[in-house]
Amino acid sequence: MADALTITGLRKVFARVAVDDLDLTVRRGELYALLGPNGAGKTTTLRMVAGLLPPDAGAIDILGVDARADPIAAKRRVAYLPDEPLLYDKLTPLEYLDFIAGLWGIDPATAAVTAESLLRTLDLWDQRDARCETFSRGMKQKAALAGALVHDPALLILDEPLTGLDAGAARTVKDLLVARVAAGGTVILTTHILEVAERLADRIGIIRAGRLVAEGTLAELRAAQGAAGASLEDMFIALAGSRDPAPPAT
Amino acid sequence: MTPGGFAWLIWHELRLALRGTGRRGWLTRTAPLLLLVAVPVVGGIGLGVALGVPEHAGHRGLGSGLPPGLIGAGVVGGFVLMMSTAAIGVLRTFHDRGDLDLLLAAPIPAARVLAAKTIGVAASVAAPFAVVIAPFALTRAVMGQPGWIGVVAMVGVDAALATAVAVVAVGGVVVMLGPRPAHVVVQLGAAMVGGAVFLATQAPSIAPALARRAFAAAARPWPTPLDWPARAAVGELLPLAAMIGIAVAATTLAARRGARAFVAAGDAGHGGATAQTTTVRFHAGLTRAIVVKELRLIARDPELITQIALRLVYLIPAAALLVRGRHEGAGSAGPAVAAAVTAFATLLASSFAWIVVATEDAPDLLAAAPCTAAAIARAKLIAATSIPLVLIAVAAIALGPTSPAAAAATLGVGAVAAVTAALLQAWFSKPASRSAFSRRAQASFVFGVGELILAAAWAATANLLAQGSGWAVAPALLAATIVAGAAEARKTAA
Numbered sequence A: 001m002a003d004a005l006t007i008t009g010l011r012k013v014f015a016r017v018a019v020d021d022l023d024l025t026v027r028r029g030e031l032y033a034l035l036g037p038n039g040a041g042k043t044t045t046l047r048m049v050a051g052l053l054p055p056d057a058g059a060i061d062i063l064g065v066d067a068r069a070d071p072i073a074a075k076r077r078v079a080y081l082p083d084e085p086l087l088y089d090k091l092t093p094l095e096y097l098d099f100i101a102g103l104w105g106i107d108p109a110t111a112a113v114t115a116e117s118l119l120r121t122l123d124l125w126d127q128r129d130a131r132c133e134t135f136s137r138g139m140k141q142k143a144a145l146a147g148a149l150v151h152d153p154a155l156l157i158l159d160e161p162l163t164g165l166d167a168g169a170a171r172t173v174k175d176l177l178v179a180r181v182a183a184g185g186t187v188i189l190t191t192h193i194l195e196v197a198e199r200l201a202d203r204i205g206i207i208r209a210g211r212l213v214a215e216g217t218l219a220e221l222r223a224a225q226g227a228a229g230a231s232l233e234d235m236f237i238a239l240a241g242s243r244d245p246a247p248p249a250t
Numbered sequence B: 001m002t003p004g005g006f007a008w009l010i011w012h013e014l015r016l017a018l019r020g021t022g023r024r025g026w027l028t029r030t031a032p033l034l035l036l037v038a039v040p041v042v043g044g045i046g047l048g049v050a051l052g053v054p055e056h057a058g059h060r061g062l063g064s065g066l067p068p069g070l071i072g073a074g075v076v077g078g079f080v081l082m083m084s085t086a087a088i089g090v091l092r093t094f095h096d097r098g099d100l101d102l103l104l105a106a107p108i109p110a111a112r113v114l115a116a117k118t119i120g121v122a123a124s125v126a127a128p129f130a131v132v133i134a135p136f137a138l139t140r141a142v143m144g145q146p147g148w149i150g151v152v153a154m155v156g157v158d159a160a161l162a163t164a165v166a167v168v169a170v171g172g173v174v175v176m177l178g179p180r181p182a183h184v185v186v187q188l189g190a191a192m193v194g195g196a197v198f199l200a201t202q203a204p205s206i207a208p209a210l211a212r213r214a215f216a217a218a219a220r221p222w223p224t225p226l227d228w229p230a231r232a233a234v235g236e237l238l239p240l241a242a243m244i245g246i247a248v249a250a251t252t253l254a255a256r257r258g259a260r261a262f263v264a265a266g267d268a269g270h271g272g273a274t275a276q277t278t279t280v281r282f283h284a285g286l287t288r289a290i291v292v293k294e295l296r297l298i299a300r301d302p303e304l305i306t307q308i309a310l311r312l313v314y315l316i317p318a319a320a321l322l323v324r325g326r327h328e329g330a331g332s333a334g335p336a337v338a339a340a341v342t343a344f345a346t347l348l349a350s351s352f353a354w355i356v357v358a359t360e361d362a363p364d365l366l367a368a369a370p371c372t373a374a375a376i377a378r379a380k381l382i383a384a385t386s387i388p389l390v391l392i393a394v395a396a397i398a399l400g401p402t403s404p405a406a407a408a409a410t411l412g413v414g415a416v417a418a419v420t421a422a423l424l425q426a427w428f429s430k431p432a433s434r435s436a437f438s439r440r441a442q443a444s445f446v447f448g449v450g451e452l453i454l455a456a457a458w459a460a461t462a463n464l465l466a467q468g469s470g471w472a473v474a475p476a477l478l479a480a481t482i483v484a485g486a487a488e489a490r491k492t493a494a
Helices: A042-049 A071-076 A093-103 A108-121 A137-149 A167-182 A194-200 A218-225 A232-240 B006-019 B026-050 B068-096 B100-105 B110-142 B146-177 B179-201 B208-219 B228-233 B237-269 B286-299 B302-313 B316-328 B334-358 B363-368 B373-399 B404-428 B434-443 B445-466 B470-493
Strands: A005-013 A017-026 A031-035 A057-062 A078-081 A155-159 A186-190 A203-208 A211-216
Touching: A005 A042, A017 A042, A017 A203, A017 A211, A031 A042, A031 A167, A031 A194, A042 A057, A042 A078, A042 A155, A042 A186, A071 A078, A078 A137, A078 B363, A093 A108, A093 A137, A093 B286, A093 B363, A108 A137, A137 A155, A137 A167, A155 A167, A167 A186, A167 A194, A194 A232, A203 A218, A203 A232, A211 A218, A211 A232, A218 A232, B006 B068, B006 B110, B068 B110, B068 B146, B068 B179, B068 B208, B068 B228, B068 B237, B100 B110, B100 B237, B110 B146, B110 B237, B146 B179, B146 B228, B146 B237, B179 B302, B228 B237, B286 B302, B286 B334, B286 B373, B302 B334, B302 B434, B334 B373, B334 B404, B334 B434, B334 B445, B373 B404, B404 B445, B404 B470, B445 B470
Parallel strands: A031 A186, A031 A203, A078 A155, A155 A186
Antiparallel strands: A005 A017, A005 A057, A203 A211
């Protein structure tokens, strides 16, 4: 069975090289955390996987589908949630989910049931008829997450999904992601909150200057670094060569 | 100015109002303002000198040549016009700007804040009128006709009264309906007032007999105290003092009572996002999803709707002239109506196409969807042309019984015109915010002119076709050439 995502020799150059001959594999049914300092190429990589940015070179295989040869089939299996929620302020969450379901060609009856379930899980059901413009940042993030999930993607890509969420909402989202992986889905996320990666991710990839500099489970990373008992933060700083992201509050 | 003082707060409001255009850069912000002031000052002084003292020496003011009734009607007309801008200004200043909490949290008396905001609105309402009228009137006043000061003073009185009424009325609507419906009501109301005033100015062309009767009625003397505004405008001291007193009292009362409605509405709004429960029916398929979404977004943008409606209102006099001219000549008005509807539909389709294509809020979402860009573009084109096509169909049905040829021309040419206009926008429009709608023509002068020529060519085609003239081919060819040229330019650009 094909992996959830296989990236081979991926390259993207803007004014400088953003992604440099990147090879990356994410297995089915795992939660993969892609970490790296600002400007390391994480978002560029994810945007290329989501079909939003054409690569200059390389191959992207999503669940056995060549994303460059058949982008439509690849997109059908993927949901991408950027750090800035892709929302329409003048639509209600329910109308937004109706729109997404239409874009992904989901049967209306199925979509309506899924939408209700998602909005209830994410504590947005009571606000289902309020326009998104009235929402807080966290509520918008949750509405966008519901949009990403309404078409039941096999591969869920999240760029900083916990930004702006309060503790309760962050827990809800983390539980939802864990449940999704437990049900056989695949999740790739980027985060600056290293504890999240440490606690949730099955495997962690660290990217620097567009290249993967380390990959594996937490134990594998420690072993590779020869630093038993080291925190992810220590390893991140050692590997990525940066003190970014900021250390967590103590 | 003392920071936190009354004058300082008013200056703060005026500065924000001036910067509300959203344009960046010192030059782009300041140049229009300088021109706005310099042109009327120079022109007004010149005109004042040219028409000055010698010939009219002894006349006290504006009233020297005009019936008082007409002056009164002018003052009332100015008030009505100012009401439309004041209502929008009040909504923006007291609600949209969202700075009431900040100002009221400061150690400044709330009454001072609310009064400063009210005066700020009044000043921004009066400014465009004053800039046009003051240089001319003040020059004549300086040159021996002091009565002209009354006109300038009445501009301020009108603005103050209009703002006071707007604060109370808009505040009431916000409290009763909530901020969102209030936006719709105020925007549409202001557009209707503005459109009505514009149509009233065009009345001599559209309905000459009615205009003559209205003019004669307004010219009659008004009973006291209804004649105070007119007497104040010609510089009579007692009525002028009375009007200024009324304006000051109304502004004070509005600031104290009416403005508090916005504070109360803001407090109520902090309870969290709630809305009336409605049923959302899920839709199948890409095209339906996009069309429904686009129409929902258009319907929920009252500012945009009013801007489109106003543009169409401006076409009414031309259409009326066209139809009347045809009616007074030989034959039916059918061909003229066909032309007017076609031009109307072309511009409407172009406006909607710009909105659905250029102002897409989530382009990445559409790009990530499992469908081709062409399928999305097609769906957006359908959304943009759906309303114009419905209007065309309604017009064709209405024309059918009396003028079948005009109905057929409207239906056929109108539909092609709407689709081509939308296509042009889809090909060339660049990402923009909805607030840039009124400035979209400035983005490309060539495109704006081309769009107007296209609308005129299709209108002429419909008109000639409805008359059964073979010359219809000529404007149709012109329109087709514009579309073909645009398609070629798009290919080259790509």
